[in-house]
Amino acid sequence: MSEFLLYALWPFQFPFMTTAMLVAVLVAVPTALLSCFLVLKGWSLMGDAVSHAVLPGVVLAYLAGLPFGIGAFIAGMVCAISVGYLKENSRIKEDTVMGVVFAGLFGLGIVLITAFPTDVHLDHILFGNILGVTPDGLVQTAVIGVLVTVIIVLRWRDLMLFTFDPQQAGAIGLNTRLLHYGLLALLSLAIVAALSAVGIVLVVALLVAPGAIAFLLTRRFGVMLLLAATISTLCSLIGIYLSFFLDSAPAPTIVLLLTLVFITVFAATTRKPAVV
Template sequence: MIDLLVEPMSYEFMRRALLVVAASGVAGALLSCWLVHMGWSLMGDAVSHAVLPGVVIAALIGIPFAVGALIAALVAVALIGAVREGGTVREDAAMGIVFTALFSFGLVLIARFPSGQDLHSILFGSVLGVRDSDLVQVLAVSAFTVIVLLAFRRDLIMLAFDRLHAHTLGLRTRALTGLLLATLATATVAGVQSVGVILVVATLIIPGATAQLVADTMRGTMIVAVVVALVGGVTGLYAGYYADLPPGPVVVLAQAVIFTAAQLFAPRRGVIPRAAAGARARRSGMMTA
C-alpha cells in the first residue's frame, strides 16, 4: 500500500500535478459554498466556458495562460451584467447567450490557428503537463481566491444569506458581489489547468453541493467542501495514473462519487436516513392509532 502511494510521487510531473490539483481544488471548493447557496451554478458554468478564447489568445501571443483566461472571465462577467442590466432578457438567458458566444469564439480561434493549439488539453485539462511557470500561475490565482474568501467571509456570508439585511447594515453589497465574481474568475482560471474548460464547472459546484448535505453551518460547509475537493482530487490523480486515464475527468468522477454517497447516506438529508425516519414515523403513528 505504501509503495502504491509513494511510487507516483517519485515523478516530478506527478508532484506538480498534485500541487495544482490541491491548490485549485481548495480555491474552487471554498467558492462553491457561495455559488451553491446563492444559486449561481449557471454563472459558474458561464464563466468556465467563457475563458476558452482567453486561453487560446494567450497561447497565440505568448503570454501566460492565466492572464488570458482571467481577462476573458472578467469580460464574460461584465457582458453578462451589461445584457442583464439592459432589461431585455432574464439573467439566465444573458448567461447562456454570453458563454455560448464566447465559447464558440474560442472554438473558431482553435480551428483557425490549429498548429499551436491542443484542443483536448484545453477542454479537458493537462495537469500532467504542467510546467513550472504554469504551477506558479495556478498557485498565485488560487492563493488570491482563498485569501479573499477567507478575509471577507463574514461580509460574504451576510450577503449570501440576506442581501437586503446586509445592505441595511451598511455593507457595500454591489462591491461584495463584484468581489465574489472576481474570485469566480480566478478560481475558474486555477481549475482550467487541472480539469479543463468544460469540466471546471464541476469542481466549482460538486464540493459545495456535497457539503450542504452534510454540514449545518457555513464554516462546516467550507471545511467539508475542501475535504471533498482534496479527497476527490488526490483519488482522481492516483486512479488516473494507475488506470492510464486522463486525470481531469477522473477527478470529477471521484467528486461525483462522493456526492452520490452523501446524497444517499448523509445524516438527516440523505435519501436513506430520510426514508428510514419516515418509516419509523409511520410505524409510530400506526402504533399510536
C-alpha cells in the same frame, strides 16, 4: 507486505505525480470554497458560463504573445459583466442570459482557434493537462490559488451575508456592488488557476460538486466551507492516485469521484437529514 507497500508508493517516485497532486490541492481548495457561495446563491450556471467564456481570451492572449491567464481572466470578467448588464436591462431571466453569453463566447473561441491555428492543443485547454504542468504554470496556480483562498478566508462573513441577503448586507453598510463583482472576479481567478490542471470543461465540477456535497451534510456555513475544501482535496488526491493505476486521465477521474461521493451522500441524507 513490503512488496505491496512498494507497489502502493510507486506513484510517488515520479516527480510529475507529486507535482500533479500539489497542483490539485492548489486548485481544489479555492474552487471548493467558491462552490459554497455559488451553490447557495444559485450561481452554479455562472461557473459554467465563465469557464467556457475564457476560451476566446486564451486564444487572443496567445496571438498577442501574452500569458494565457491574463486573457482568460479578462474574458471571464467580460462574460460576468455582460451577464449582469443584460440581466439588469432586459426582461430575460439570468440563467437564460448566462446560456446565451457563454455559448456565444465559447463559439467565438472555437472560431478563433479554427481561423488562427496555434501550437496550443485544444484538448489541453478544454480538459487540462495536470500531469504536464510547467514550473511557470505551477507558480501561477500557486499564487492565484493562495490569493483567492486568503481573500475568501478574510471576507467570508461579508460574502456569506451578501449571498443569503443582499438587502441586509447593503443596509448594514456593505458595498454590495463591490461584493458582487468581487465574487465574480474571484471566480474568474479560480478558473484561471484551474485552467492548466483540469481545463475549461471539467472545472465546472470543482465549482459545483464540493459545495453541493457539503450543503447536504451541514446547515452551518462555516462547517460547509471546511467540508467542501476537505472533500474536494481528498477526491483530487485520490483521483490522481487512482488514475496512475487505472491508466486514465486524472481530471475526469477526479470528477467521477466527486460525482460518486455526491450520489452516496445524497442517498444517505435523504433518509437522515443533516444536523451538523
